Amino acid sequence: TLVIKKAVYDMSGVSFSDKTVTYSREEYGIEISGKLPDGVSVSYTGNGKISVGSYQVVASFVGDGENYEPIPDMSATLTIEPFTVSGISFNDMAFDYDGEEKSIFVTGTVPTDVKVIYEGNGKTDVGSYVVTVRFETENESYGEFPILSATLTINKGTYVPVFENKTVSFNGKAHSIFVEGEIPAGISVTYVGNGVTIPGTYTVTAVFTTDGRYNDIANVSATIVIELGTYESPASDFEYSTRADGTLQITGYLGTDIAIVIPKTILGTKVTSIATEAFKNNEIITYIYISDEITNIGNSAFAFSSLEVVRFGNNIKVIGASAFKGTDIKTAELPATLTAIGSGAFASTKLESITLSFIGGSHTSSNSFLGYVFGASNYAANEANVPATLESVTLNSACTEIPAYAFWGCSGIKEIIIGGAVKTIGNSAFSGCSSLRSIYIPASVTDIPANANAYDSPFYNASQDMLVVFESAEVSNMGRYALHINDVKRALSVYGKTYSDYLANK
Numbered sequence: 001t002l003v004i005k006k007a008v009y010d011m012s013g014v015s016f017s018d019k020t021v022t023y024s025r026e027e028y029g030i031e032i033s034g035k036l037p038d039g040v041s042v043s044y045t046g047n048g049k050i051s052v053g054s055y056q057v058v059a060s061f062v063g064d065g066e067n068y069e070p071i072p073d074m075s076a077t078l079t080i081e082p083f084t085v086s087g088i089s090f091n092d093m094a095f096d097y098d099g100e101e102k103s104i105f106v107t108g109t110v111p112t113d114v115k116v117i118y119e120g121n122g123k124t125d126v127g128s129y130v131v132t133v134r135f136e137t138e139n140e141s142y143g144e145f146p147i148l149s150a151t152l153t154i155n156k157g158t159y160v161p162v163f164e165n166k167t168v169s170f171n172g173k174a175h176s177i178f179v180e181g182e183i184p185a186g187i188s189v190t191y192v193g194n195g196v197t198i199p200g201t202y203t204v205t206a207v208f209t210t211d212g213r214y215n216d217i218a219n220v221s222a223t224i225v226i227e228l229g230t231y232e233s234p235a236s237d238f239e240y241s242t243r244a245d246g247t248l249q250i251t252g253y254l255g256t257d258i259a260i261v262i263p264k265t266i267l268g269t270k271v272t273s274i275a276t277e278a279f280k281n282n283e284i285i286t287y288i289y290i291s292d293e294i295t296n297i298g299n300s301a302f303a304f305s306s307l308e309v310v311r312f313g314n315n316i317k318v319i320g321a322s323a324f325k326g327t328d329i330k331t332a333e334l335p336a337t338l339t340a341i342g343s344g345a346f347a348s349t350k351l352e353s354i355t356l357s358f359i360g361g362s363h364t365s366s367n368s369f370l371g372y373v374f375g376a377s378n379y380a381a382n383e384a385n386v387p388a389t390l391e392s393v394t395l396n397s398a399c400t401e402i403p404a405y406a407f408w409g410c411s412g413i414k415e416i417i418i419g420g421a422v423k424t425i426g427n428s429a430f431s432g433c434s435s436l437r438s439i440y441i442p443a444s445v446t447d448i449p450a451n452a453n454a455y456d457s458p459f460y461n462a463s464q465d466m467l468v469v470f471e472s473a474e475v476s477n478m479g480r481y482a483l484h485i486n487d488v489k490r491a492l493s494v495y496g497k498t499y500s501d502y503l504a505n506k
Contacts, residue, residue: 006069009037009061016059016074023052023083023141030057030076039064040071046078052141054079083111083142090133090148097126097157097213099185104131104152113139120152126213128153157214159187163206163222169229170199172257177204177222186213197259198287198309199228228289228311232263240266241275249273249298259287262294274301276320281305290316297323299342319345325375330389336398339363344375350389357398359406368403370410383409383432391435395419402429402458411435420444429458438467440502445472450479457484459491466491469502 014034021028029047036042046057055078061071088108095102103121110116120131129152135145162180176194183189193204202224208217237255240248248271250262263271271291276298279285282305290297292313299320302310307327314335321342324332332346333355340362346354360368370393371382390410394417395402404426407413411434418440424447430436450456459466462485473496475482483491 006067008069009040009063009071011037011061011071014074016076018077018079020079020081022081023050025050025141028078028080030059030078032059032074036061037063049078049080052080052082080141088148090150092151092153094153094155097124097154099124099157099213102152102154104150106133106148110135111137111142113137114142114145123152123154126154126156156212157184159184159208159210159214159217161189161206161208161217161220163220165223165225167225167227170197170226170231170259170261172231172233172259172261173197175224175226177224179206179220184214186211187217193224196224196226199226199289199311201225228261231261232291233257233260235263235266238263238266240271242269243273245272247272249275249296250278251275252278253282253285256284258285260285261289262291264291264293272296274298276300277303279305279307282307287311289313296320299323300325302327321345322347324349333394334396336396338398340365341373343367343372345373347373347375347385349374349387351387352389353392353394354390355394355396357396358401359395359399359403363398363400369405370407379405379408382407383411386410386412388412391415393417395422397421400424402426404428405431407431407433418442418445423447424449425458427456427458428460431457431459431461433459433462435463437463437465438469438502440499441468441470441472441475442499443471445470446475447477448475448479448482449477450481450484452481454481454484454487457481459483459485461486462491464489468493469497470495471497471499 014032014036016032019030027048027050032042040061040063043060044057046055049055057076057078059074063071088106090106093104101122101124115136117134120129123129130149131152132147132149134147166177168175174195174197179189188209190207191204193202196202203221204224205219205221207219238250239252241251243249248266248269270293272293273296277300279302280300286306287309289311290313292315294313295315295317297319300322302324303322304326307329310329312335315337316335317337317339319341321344323345325344325347327349329349331353334357336357338357359370360372369379369382371385374385376382376385390412392415393413397419399419400421400423402422402425406429408428409432411432413433414435416439420442422445425445427450454460466485468491483493485491
């Protein structure tokens with residue numbers, strides 16, 4: 001009997017192995033590896049799994065059942081492991097305080113069906129805070145999520161103020177400058193020097209304080225420049241009347257501005273005078289600019305007013321007696337056009353500096369001593385009437401003579417600037433000027449007639465340390481006693497120096 005047995009398929013090149021994957025909401029399965037013999041096909045039972053777990057997968061084979069032995073099934077295990085958080089970080093972060101809420105967040109990709117919950121975020125104030133993050137999901141296919149923590153730090157903020165210089169035109173009103181932009185909450189600023197009205201240059205300082213949420217802020221300063229410009233106070237601010245020559249004189253002030261400019265004309269008519277007592281006892285004005293059209297300032301025109309600053313135009317000829325008596329002006333720069341000034345024009349003031357066209361009441365007045373304009377009746381009363389505050393006297397280009405005894409007893413004066421038109425310095429002119437340490441004599445001075453005795457010297461009884469610097473290399477008409485400061489001592493003298501040299505070595 002001939003027996004033909006069924007053949008056996010060679011499955012040695014086919015394998016079916018276990019497989020492990022990580023949950024990802026996708027279907028997973030296992031397939032055979034290798035090449036099936038010709039005529040053999042395979043089908044699977046147990047594939048297409050999604051959820052976490054272990055599953056038995058069976059590979060079943062079908063071949064030529066008449067001529068080949070059946071092929072045994074193969075089995076393998078499909079394992080779907082839980083998803084775990086990876087590739088996600090939660091790091092410390094620091095911010096500068098700016099009043100806004102600060103938070104820190106995880107970085108990396110979090111599955112869409114996982115909820116991220118933060119605790120400790122949304123901080124505003126300066127400090128260090130622990131922030132935690134936890135993950136929640138209803139999907140049981142995920143593994144356990146860790147609780148992460150990090151430190152949120154809010155450092156003190158840094159504020160850099162912008163405080164710019166400002167140039168404005170005088171308009172009779174107060175001017176101020178302020179820090180630009182919005183100042184953050186928690187910072188306050190006060191200003192020192194704001195609210196200035198009169199022409200000039202002023203430094204304004206911004207002073208900052210913080211509530212601890214910002215680093216300390218250094219004071220910053222800026223400059224306000226108020227330029228005079230062409231402003232004139234309104235005509236309606238003044239009372240006025242017509243003079244004999246048809247021009248107008250100011251007789252009173254009706255305005256409320258503390259700083260004023262006398263108008264050059266009112267209704268087309270020139271304003272040439274400020275009348276007697278026009279501003280007397282006025283408690284409003286602190287600054288006045290007297291226009292170039294004004295030639296005459298009457299007696300007591302500003303006496304006992306609140307005036308602090310006066311600027312004279314270039315055409316003043318006469319200033320009346322007691323014109324500025326009892327005011328708070330600190331400086332008076334009288335123009336070279338001035339021809340006469342009344343007794344006590346600056347009496348009872350606290351002048352620190354004054355510029356003069358002559359010493360006394362006029363170029364030819366017998367009252368040729370400094371104290372005259374402060375109310376003194378003779379040169380011996382200089383010390384009693386010249387303000388103790390007066391330290392600097394300038395003689396402008398109109399002054400041609402420093403009379404005898406001009407500065408007698410003016411012990412507080414530290415500086416006398418002699419203009420280039422002065423020709424003569426009289427006897428004892430600076431006697432008793434004990435605070436005057438040096439003086440410059442311009443080349444225009446050719447006559448110091450001190451010949452009779454030491455008492456004739458302009459510097460007799462002045463400072464023991466007096467230095468006299470001459471611009472001329474020699475002074476031919478200088479008297480033999482010109483430089484005596486007492487009977488036995490002479491002032492130190494230097495010749496042939498420029499004023500710049502003098503200032504450089506003063």
